[in-house]
Amino acid sequence: MIVAIDGPAASGKGTLARKLARHFGLNYLDTGLLYRAVGALVLAQGKDASDTVMATRAAKALTPADLDRGDLRSEAAAIAASKVAAIPQVRAALLAFQQDFAAMPPGAVLDGRDIGTVVCPMADAKIFLLASPEVRAQRRVKELQARGEEVIYSAVLSDLRARDERDSGRSTAPLKPASDAICLDTDNLNAEMVFKIAVETIGEQIAANRRRGT
């Protein structure tokens, strides 16, 4: 069983995907962490995250230990991630790892931007989370403050808008719902409500697949 959770920054993908993985007894992969790690590796070499050669080299050499770096959740890593994520060679280098992870028994929940469209187009269930930039910026501010980072709401909001634009505007695997994804607007829903609706939606998608014989 493969569940794809996609959506823009701070839409609640990670929170939902982790809960779903626990609920269904599946593995969980936060694919954003791969792009964050590549971005952080390039920055650590003193280079710009848009440097195609350095970013591609970092993506090809990525090891599981790189995902344990302590600085991957920072805003700097997020911005670097969205820059390396626009490089087609970086995406190509990370694709097999994600697909192999999804194929491992008993299955997985993956969250990202292109899981339903590119990484796992045959996923059993696909959910695309939406929320307004303002609500997402408030959520991200709370999250970063809880980590002890000093943040300014207006700066977080403008970083988030810039990242949305880069993620949606890139030519390779842009952020967009798969044609068969269920879109869920979470502006007025808390994490528990989103989880409940998602579990129902996944059940319905799986039942519909069975009826179609897919």
Ligand code: CDP
């Ligand atoms: O948690 P948040 O949504 O802010 O970020 P994330 O999911 O960790 O992703 C960081 C960046 O990686 C995004 O802005 C995307 O540019 C990129 N990304 C991607 O292109 N494809 C994915 N499957 C996951 C992340």
